[in-house]
Amino acid sequence: RKEVEQDPGPFNVPEGATVAFNCTYSNSASQSFFWYRQDCRKEPKLLMSVYSSGNEDGRFTAQLNRASQYISLLIRDSKLSDSATYLCVVNIGGGYQKVTFGTGTKLQVIP
Amino acid sequence: DTGVSQNPRHKITKRGQNVTFRCDPISEHNRLYWYRQTLGQGPEFLTYFQNEAQLEKSRLLSDRFSAERPKGSFSTLEIQRTEQGDSAMYLCASSLGQGGEKLFFGSGTQLSVL
Numbered sequence: 001r002k003e004v005e006q007d008p009g010p011f012n013v014p015e016g017a018t019v020a021f022n023c024t025y026s027n028s029a030s031q032s033f034f035w036y037r038q039d040c041r042k043e044p045k046l047l048m049s050v051y052s053s054g055n056e057d058g059r060f061t062a063q064l065n066r067a068s069q070y071i072s073l074l075i076r077d078s079k080l081s082d083s084a085t086y087l088c089v090v091n092i093g094g095g096y097q098k099v100t101f102g103t104g105t106k107l108q109v110i111p
Numbered sequence: 112d113t114g115v116s117q118n119p120r121h122k123i124t125k126r127g128q129n130v131t132f133r134c135d136p137i138s139e140h141n142r143l144y145w146y147r148q149t150l151g152q153g154p155e156f157l158t159y160f161q162n163e164a165q166l167e168k169s170r171l172l173s174d175r176f177s178a179e180r181p182k183g184s185f186s187t188l189e190i191q192r193t194e195q196g197d198s199a200m201y202l203c204a205s206s207l208g209q210g211g212e213k214l215f216f217g218s219g220t221q222l223s224v225l
Contacts, residue, residue, distance in 0.1 A: 008151070032212060043202060043216035044154065087153050091212045098167055099144065099212050101153035 001026050004090050006102035014110050017078050021105045023088030024070045033064055034089040035073050038104065044087055047073075078109045113137060115217035117203050123223045124193055131189045132220045136205030143186050144214060145178055146202040154202055160186060161208065193224045 006023045013019045025033075033050035048055065050062040050071050061074040075082055088102035116135040124130050136143050141162050146154035157176065159167040162183035175193075180186040190197055200221050204214040 004153075006153075034213070036214075043218055044214075045216070046213050049213070089214075098156055098159065099214060100156060101146070103151070103153040 002102075003027060003100045004088055004102040006088050006105050008103055008105060010106040010108050012108045012110055013078050015078055015080060017109075018074065018076045019078060019107065020072055020074045021086055021088075021107075022070050022072050023102050023105075024068075025088075025090045025100075026069070027090070027092055028066075028069060030069075030090045030092050032091045033062075033071050034091075035060075035062055035071075036087040036089055036101070038085045038087055040084075044101075047086070075107075078107075080109050080111060083107055083109045115203055115205055115215055117201075117217035117220050119220055120218065121221045121223075123225065125225050126195060127192055129189065129191045130193055130222065131187055132201055132203075132222075134186045134188070134203030134205075134217060136184070136186070136203070137215055138184075140205035140207055140215070141183065142206045142208040142212075143180055144204045144206075145186070145188050146204065148200045148202055148219075149198075157188075190222075193222075195224045198222055198224045 004025050035047040036044040037047045038044040050064045054063040059076045063072045085104040085106045087104045091099045118133045143160045145157040148154045158178050160180040163180050175191045178188045200219045202219045204216045
């Protein structure tokens with residue numbers, strides 16, 4: 001089983017739609033979680049951290065479910081500029097700082 | 112520009128040659144990571160430094176790969192006897208190392224092995 005798994009998509013959604021991505025992780029000792037965004041042929045950039053209580057940043061909401069070992073990202077009112085690949089990132093933390101990326105979920109927002 | 116800097120941006124080499132890439136992290140960041148990414152895949156962890164100490168190295172990394180961070184500032188990644196399968200984007204990232212591991216990436220070095 002992969003350490004971090006994501007549906008690669010692509011998710012094709014119309015402008016204004018709400019879309020959600022899930023990501024599962026295998027190591028129950030994982031301590032910190034993130035969503036990164038990667039545009040075509042560009043480096044990944046941090047989108048948001050994911051906290052146990054859930055967190056929101058504008059149109060983006062991230063949630064963590066430790067019992068089921070998954071995190072989610074919800075995008076409301078999708079914009080054309082949201083088209084990108086969304087990478088789920090998990091860090092075990094402690095003395096072991098291997099920050100592991102999922103394969104990414106591709107989102108295409110259609111006019 | 113105070114971001115993460117990688118050089119060169121592109122490298123084309125013949126199979127069997129050695130190549131070396133450089134990464135200059137954000138100056139106050141003490142953690143530095145190397146990743147490799149191929150088309151359609153997420154970044155694959157290669158190795159990680161805390162200051163000058165290399166603390167973790169992927170089991171996927173063959174003996175042909177070596178990385179250094181001699182003074183805890185810039186880092187180099189060397190690939191010896193390159194193979195066509197080494198063709199990929201090599202990404203460097205740095206972080207403050209204060210927990211949470213928010214990584215800041217450079218633009219990467221695109222390696223093509225002919």
